Amino acid sequence: MRIDRRALLGGATGLAAAALLPRAAWAADKATGEAMGDDWIVINALGGLGDPNRRGEADPFSPRVLAEAHASGLTAVNCTFGYVSGPGDPFEISVRDVAETDALLRRHEKDLLKILSAADIRRAKAEKKIGIIYGFQNGAMMGEDASRVDIFANLGVRIFQLTYNPANQIGDGSMAPENRGITPFGREVIARLNEQRVMVDLSHSGERTCLEAARISKAPISINHTGCRAVADLPRNKTDAELRLVAEKGGFVGIYFMPFLDVSGHARAEHVVAHIDHAVNLCGEDHVGIGTDGSVTQIDDLKVYEAALAEEIAQRRAAGISATGERPDTYPFVVDLRGPDQFRKLARLLREKGYRTARIEKILGTNFLRYAETIWGS
Incomplete structure (x- = not known):
């Protein structure tokens, strides 16, 4: 079960010596009127929920995790489930993961809501719950059978990322050196995803794979967590051609909070703003949002975290x-x-950049909601 995709890293969301931010700090913007309103819909197009300080627990939804998620203003988050890499049968792993998560959400129904439609996102907001969107980050579980799309759609998977960093049977990832495009089987999968009204996500894909998918798909596609290669020239970031085409086709682009935002690898908030600004100027303000690739729970012990990070990087390279x-x-x-x-800090920074309130609201959530209505229906 992968509510928080980075099981080892606990969501990779924070760097803090203290366990919690004072609750007064979360509410500070109410008094100043400088950030986001309580009525805003905030959607993380790729993230997670979990406690990086308590790894390996069967239930990631501790009271602390839920309290901090609510306090952050988060309305809904696309969480990664199923197979991404490693041993085991990808199909079996993915089915089991979805079933286990369904059971967890039933256990926490007062706080969490499984998202099946755009209306469910609005319902989560109205009921003061956190919406959990089921998403995949690797199409390996398709095997050679595109009809498996139907199985996962019926299980409630709403976002399907075609590739991870390497190539798979659908297309090439961002680290595949050949930069080949969508395979014939990949075309079948995209057609089936369109029929089932599942989002086609091209995060992690190679450039040609992304461009071809945007042209092949009968529905708009998304790049739920990425940066802009024109701002930081790294393979995990998307070229202007990819970003522009996705927007022209009516899709969605989410900017992540990841090291790839700066070539030094040490990204800061100013880099997030720079990538959002580039994407907005290129794609228009109606097609850009956030997909942080992280959660909202703080890390208590940096040294312990750094040791886990070194192990994780070694495992990923291997x-x-x-x-x-x-x-x-x-x-x-x-x-x-x-x-x-x-999210409140990002809203403040965008306001300081000169963004008006309506544009900031779009970036923090309503652009994704509009896109979800297009794909899933209202």
Whole structure:
């Protein structure tokens, strides 16, 4: 079960000596009127929920995790489930993961809601719950049978990322050197995803794979967590051609809070703003949002975290799934944009950049909601 995709890293969301931010800090913007309103819909197009300080627990939804998620203002988050890499049968792993998560959400129904439609996101907001969107980050579980799309759609999977960093039977990932496009089987999968009204996500894909998918798909596609290669030239970031085409087709682009936002690997909040600004200027303000690739729970002990990070990077390299720019000294989060206040801080920074309130609301959630209505229906 992968509510928090980075099981070892606990979501890679924060860098803090203290366990929790004071609750007064979360509420500070109410008094100043400088950040986001309580009525805003905030959607993380790729993230997770979990406690990085208590790894390996069967139930990631501790009281602390739930409290910080609520305090952050989060309305819904696309969480990664199923197979990404490693041993075992990808199909079996993915089915089991979805079933186990369904059971967990039933256990926490007062706080969490499984998202099947755009209306469910609005319902989560109205009922003061956190919406959990089921998503995949690797199409390996398809095997050679595109009809498996139907199985997972019926199980409630709403976002399907075609590849991870390497190539698979659908297409090439961002680290596949050949930069081949969508395979014939990949075309079948995309057609089936369109029929089932499942989002086609091209995060982690190679450039040609992304461009071809955007043209092949009968529905708009998304790149739920990425950066802009024109701002930081690294393979995990998307070229202007990819970003522009996705927007022209009516899709969605989510900017992540990851080290790839700066070629040094040490990304800060200013880099997040720079990538959002580039994407907005290129794609238009109706097609850009956030997909942080992290959660909102703070990390209590940095030294323990750094040891886990070094082990994780070594494992990813050995498995052949790491990306250029990943190193033990590059935290997979933005050091000054983390924890329960991350969305409010981003709103403040965008306001300081000159963004008006309506545009900031779009970026923090309503653009994804609009896109979800297009794909899933209202």
